Amino acid sequence: MQSKRKIRVLIAKPGLDSHDRGAKVVARALRDAGMEVIYTGLRQTPEQIVETALQEDVDVIGLSILSGAHKALFPRIMELLKEKGLTDVMVFAGGIIPDEDVPEMKKLGIKEIFGPGTPTEKIIQFVLENAPKRA
Amino acid sequence: MFEKEKVEEIKRERERWEKTTLPNWIRQCPECKSEFKNHSGILIKRVYTPEDIENLDYMRDLGFPGEYPFTRGLHATMYRGRLWTMRMFAGYGTAEDTNKRFKYLLSEGETGLSTAFDYPTIMGYDSDHPMARGEVGVCGVAISSLQDMEVLFNGIPLDKVTTSMTINGPAPILLAMYIAVGDKQGVPREKLGGTTQNDNLKEFFAQKLCIFPPKPSVKLTTDVIEYCARHLPKWNPVSISGYHIREAGATALQELAFTLYDGIAYVESTLERGLKVDDFAHRLSFFFASHNDFFEEIAKFRAARRLWARIMKERFHAKNPRSMWMRMHVQTSGCTLTAQQPLNNVVRTTIQALAAVLGGTQSLHTNSFDEALCLPTEEAVRVALRTQQIIAYESGVTNTVDPLGGSYYVEALTKEMEEKAMEYIQKIDDMGGAVAAIEKGFFQKEIADSAYRYQREVEEKKRIIVGVNEFAIEEEECPIELLRIDPKVEKEQIERLQKLKRERDNRKVKEILEKLHYAAEKEENLIPTIIEAVKAYATLGEITDVLRKVYGEYKELIVI
């Protein structure tokens, strides 16, 4: 009688961007889809995000940013994940990230970018299908 | 407003109509919903008649423009005498960049300045702070010291323009800098005109740019109100904001109620300082959003004016009619704009702007169509400005005051919003006021629930967003040019800042910061000391750090 494995997701707001409506709506939607969601609030540094992901042993990280600072912050986050050996964590992002920046972000290892207007259902499906299946 | 017998007759006729004419139509063409409700939860009837406003008393509830309760407008002639201020929010990159954008907008016909600061500035960090990395100048102008402020207003005479500054926690500091620039230009302080947003309460549950905990934040807001009441007669010390509350996901009703409550809280905190209500209330200003539901927004603006006038008269016993004025600035809604098919946003902004004008706003910002993609390009912001100008000069809606006054629908909706907002206000009173409600997570929960409900409606297609969940285009190409901030900006800012720190009188800075620390602990009004500090070229971050030490930093209460 094993307890069903739960997908653990960290929803993170890196940098000073204070728009959290989307992050909170997504957090709630993922919770309602049966996942365990850790939301650490606003103004997280890359170091805090990665350390939290490590301690909470999350399967997935969702980064939300609308300030335009993704070009500076995402590379640092992906670099730290590598350093700490968290290469099996699936990372996706959302917010205001121009289409032309998407290929560069994906090259860093971010699996998918969800722009404004993405239905939460789509994000839920994506996480269910792409969360790493770890022992 | 109507004769009782006439209303009875209309009622009878309506019932007849519902039994005879209506069913035929419904059979041929059923209504697309069983119930029509707006997002605030108010039921919208099929058709409105005098029945719906039979208890409306023209003189008591509407009055004439320029007279209590000001429902129809603050001024007797409104736009026939003077148009609303076209005030476009602008700011990015360095002070030079924004100075250029200011001048561009003024040359294109805008009539007031409005400043957007970057995230580090808003959070009280200098451009060289670790938390500022990657954020300098990216979504607003970077201002770390008086030096930057001087560049920002270079060539702009402060006695000829009014400037709004969207700044909250550090508002005292930016105001001090503005005063210092005015001093340098030789403009007498009594002539300085503008607004500091300075509405810290809403930060805790909407815009989330809180630096200090609630009590010291209210104290700082009140410092500014008090200082302006005594020394800056033309300055609006606070712009009590509903815009951010709405953008965070609240309904129009919640926006109305929570904003007015914040206003009540600031009046109370200022009265506690010993000022009389008529000393300062005439300079309180408000800031609302204008969203897509056209008539709901118009009703909201009218209800806001009437409600505030009644509150100021009955709750606070204001005597001067100007103390009862709800002067408002409106911004069209950012969150309703889409990244998909961005040109559609011009239409959305137009509808929203028109609602604000028909609602009687004093000042208006229209969003640019590329809002959901990046900061506005020159072309986009010009179209947004033209939107206002076309409404003002071509549409004819400005030819009469409050053209929708008397509409059965609009008056019924105005009344209902006013009543429901009063219920919220009573509820928050019972909870112990704004700060108590914030600590209980009341506003946060209301907003989070409304936001979630909205999203569910969109995903279930109960709410259509054109181009997104309906009428979408596959494989859309981005048709427009985006504005990008040069990463050089951060580097330049940091260099400039470090140069300033080397060249200024550091002993003087240290002294004044100590003086500020002491004044803060003694709970004095900090504005005079902060003016001294900025003139000594103490930086924004240094000043904020002193206050952080005294007040502590706020840790968010999260409610999803």
Added chain:
Amino acid sequence: MQKLSKIEEIAQGVLAGDRRSIARAITIIENDAPEAKRLIAKIYPHTGKAHIIGLTGPGGSGKSTLIEKIVREYRRRDKTVGVVAVDPTSPFTGGAFLGDRIRMQELSTDEGVFIRSMATRNYPGGIAKATRDAVKILDAAGKDIVIVETVGAGQSEVEIIKVAETIVVIHAPGLGDDIQAIKAGLMEIADIFVVNKADRENAEKAVTDIQAMLQLNTKEKAWKPPVLKTIALTGEGVPQLIEKLEQHRTFLKKEKAEERSLLRAETELVEAIKEKAVNSIIEELKREGKFEEALQKIAARKIDPNSVAEELLHSKFKKAK
């Protein structure tokens, strides 16, 4: 064979205090994977060193803010701290929102602090067992202090908090309820009471109310639970709280330390036996088809569940003879 060496690796990592291993180990416990038992077996001999503190209180009591200050104070005294924060799983969706670490986020990059959020899920052994195992991992990893935090709601709260050696119950004035709000179960087992937000009105009253209720407890206790006052926002009262926690620790070590240890061991052993026994019996009954048969009978109202259980077990144990 490969799986075993993975467990070895993780266990060794835990004992060395490696954060990744600690995190992975707790996940294994949470998922109640088959390796979980082997993992516990490997680290168990290294437990028993940490001071395990339980903190509970209703929403609005300022519990999370207080815990952050407590952790900071311990860190000032050079102690390492592990925190297990438990939040409820939604019975409808099976998901959970784990938000306790928000108030402690600045501490996440402190090497001497490890924070883990756990959801109650539908643990076979109960959330208490999973929490206890997570605590064991942090204990074995060398943390001086392990704090278990749970919300004051639901029956599982009392079970969770019993995992701790020192139980702290937090209250705050003006929460709408008075002291009656402190659940009956908690009143009895609390070792320290804290009235937080002590600068508010009615703080003194809250303190005296709790003291009055404690007087009513006629049972003779060697440790008289003190009622402390704190202002979590400023940190006032926290050093004194730490002092009391240390005092209680000393008390535990001296008085009835062995008795408590044995009591604890008994609880755990009985639980473990129960789990194994029940699981294996049911598995066997299922294999024999008797389980499904019984379900049909019960659903058809032919016989009640208790009688069925007696019948089945009677025949089982008769066979065992």
